[in-house]
Amino acid sequence: MHPLLLLLHLAAAVMLLLWAVRMVRTGMERAYGAALRDGLRKAQGGVAGMALAGAVLAVLLQSSTAVGLLAAGFAATGLLGGAAGLAALIGADVGSALVVRILSMDLSALIPVLILVGCVLFLKFEGRQPRQIGRIVLGIGFVLLSLQMIGEATAPLRQSQVLPAVIGYLQGDALTAFALIALLTFGLHSSVAMILLLATLAGAGVLPLDAALPMVLGANLGAGFIAVWLTRDMAPAARSIPLGNLLVRALAALGGLVLLALVPVSPDWLGDGGAAQLVNAHLAFNGLLALAALPFVRPVYRLAERLLREKPVPEVLASQRPQSALDRSTLALPGLALASAKRELLLMGETVEQMFRPVMDLMAGADGARIGAVRDLDTEVNRRHRDIKLFIAEMTRGKLSEDEARRGLELTDVAINMEHIGDIIAKTLLPLADEKNRLRLSFSDEGWAEMLRLHARVLANLQMAMNVLISGDIQSAQQLMREKEAMRQLERDSHARHLKRLQTGNADSIATSNMHLEVVRAFKEINSLLVTVAHPILEEQGLMLKSRLAEPGQDQGEALRLA
The missing domain is CATH 1.20.58.220 (Phosphate transport system protein phou homolog 2; domain 2)
Known part of the structure; x- marks a missing residue:
């Protein structure tokens, strides 16, 4: 296959994956958004209960970032404490990793069923709820289809002469692999899509595990930047939640990178097959991070608050609203x-x-x-x-x-x-x-x-x-x-x-x-x-x-x- 044609197929498969993940999330938000928001707001059980609520929401929405935005919005209005919101976001990252684990299974036999059922619900029903359920089912089918397409598109890469040189370089330079995938994850705005992509490449034998593990850590760091970026215009109380999560995630990812350099990881610990090993490593990272970080969510949130503390804004400036768009010079021109x-x-x-x-x-x-x-x-x-x-x-x-x-x-x-x-x-x-x-x-x-x-x-x-x-x-x-x-x-x-x-x-x-x-x-x-x-x-x-x-x-x- 011509290199340009191969890249076209791979790019199309990756874009389908991104769109499918977004399709599931928007369908869930439109069908059950109010109930999901209410569930997060009413979550009980302290830090552990909030983490569990965040994990469940992330599984339903297929996005820890969406949970982070919900938590930040509630914190901005005073309906959710900052430490509780941070706990929910840390739990959401575990839920997001569980989503990756489920989608990485060989579910290709379900693709025709999911697409058929999703199309029937979306096209043949007038009610909003059945249509959004159809959107969700279609999205899951398209996720599985895109992963199959990525596997087929990357098959010729095994015979490539250029790819072994690139992979070999990344194996010898874990920091570059780490930083590159962190940037790509932030650019894609989806850690689920990035980890699934890496798992597919690993499963096809294109990406060895010792090169993939730093990339998994980079994807987790890049995911932390997404919510920070999307909440940049919100109040400090809201921005402190994703920033606290980023601080914890950055410390854990950099620590993991150092640990990989000092202690070789045996693939046997992580399961059979490259894809399963990579996904299990991602799930283990987020699970261990949650266990280690949840007891410290309050001091971490206070640190994030201090970092975001702003100078008082003069009252006149703080209360300014957008000026009028009425242009009186146009009155003669209807x-x-x-x-x-x-x-x-x-x-x-x-x-x-x-x-x-x-x-x-x-x-x-x-x-x-x-x-x-x-x-x-x-x-x-x-x-x-x-x-x-x-x-x-x-x-x-x-x-x-x-x-x-x-x-x-x-x-x-x-x-x-x-x-x-x-x-x-x-x-x-x-x-x-x-x-x-x-x-x-x-x-x-x-x-x-x-x-x-x-x-x-x-x-x-x-x-x-x-x-x-x-x-x-x-x-x-x-x-x-x-x-x-x-x-x-x-x-x-x-x-x-x-x-x-x-x-x-x-x-x-x-x-x-x-x-x-x-x-x-x-x-x-x-x-x-x-x-x-x-x-x-x-x-x-x-x-x-x-x-x-x-x-x-x-x-x-x-x-x-x-x-």
Whole structure:
């Protein structure tokens, strides 16, 4: 095989592996993200319990980095202690190594079954949950397929004249092999993918174990940098968790590198076959690191905090928000003015999202100061709403085409609805959170899970609405419109289940009944306001009806289509 063709096949297989790992993670987050986040937040049992929770989440998400980001986010809002978050991340690295161990088994016979089942679930079902489960199953099938492709692509390398020289050099220079794989792992943003790639090469006889072990250590160090990089813009309390994990991981990896130079490792200790030996070495490294590091998570976290301690930021600078995107010099040019108003609407939408995103975390437990800080964002939403209305009103005093006047009115309507959403959050949801925490009330486990799912869905629809506003995509607008009916059904189902809990005498449901119903009603109202972003796009295409009522003789299915 020509070298360029061989590299093309190998690169395609590696990219499929990366995409498949990401596919599994996104499917799990979309299907069970709220429950997973809630599980981490409620994990009990001290350091050991947090480590176990982190390991379980990493197995489900196929990513220790995703667990690190969750822990960092909770630490930033005060819902999770820093030492507990660090313990969860250390445990997540063990879970990630377990994922590698499972995927490295010879499961090639399952590839057709997984791809068939995944495609059927994803393509033939309309519900979000079955589709995301299909995404997960497909992702696992593609992981196994990519590993098979990597093995086939690297088979000709065994006869290569160049590869033995490269491997021989890396065998004699463990530090270079260590640093090279650390950089590649950081670049790929996936330690799972990197270790699986190395295991496949080892299993094909291309990579001997004495050259592979320093690479395994490098992959573990590179994995530690990923979460540090992804949390670089977060608060110090959040950044201290991945930094503490990196400190522990760097010390262990460098120590392991020195140990390999002093004490030869017998492959027999690690199992049979190059792939199994490499994967077992990776699992043993993370298991031993967890046992050694968990007793010291508190001092390590305090050290990371000291390293990230920043100088106090002047209050005026710390509270600055993005400036207005409205450009008054464009008022005489309606096309540019409308684009300017749309950019301002996006900033308004981002602020509304910042208000809505932490609602359930605040419901779970927060003091008045934190709730007040979120409520203060409503002032910015109101200001942007006022500025957009006045800006468009001034623009419409000039000469406008019919289309420009219509678009200006549509943007004004979006601004009004976004301001209404801000009011619902500030005047309904945040007072409910304050009341619940002040009275020390608790929702039932079932009711809390329902609200988490509804909140996650509305949050996803908020992001979809902003995308529809910018793109004007018809299919996305139709999908957003369907979410109105889906949310209406979810609200009805939630009410029915809530009434059943009241009938069975569930004490938590009885104590928080009105609160539960108000929260669900607020979520539905917010979702309905978001859906209005799609109305002008669908009306222009003739895809919306004037009324949900069927005219005499009209087909009812057609009358309700997208209404």
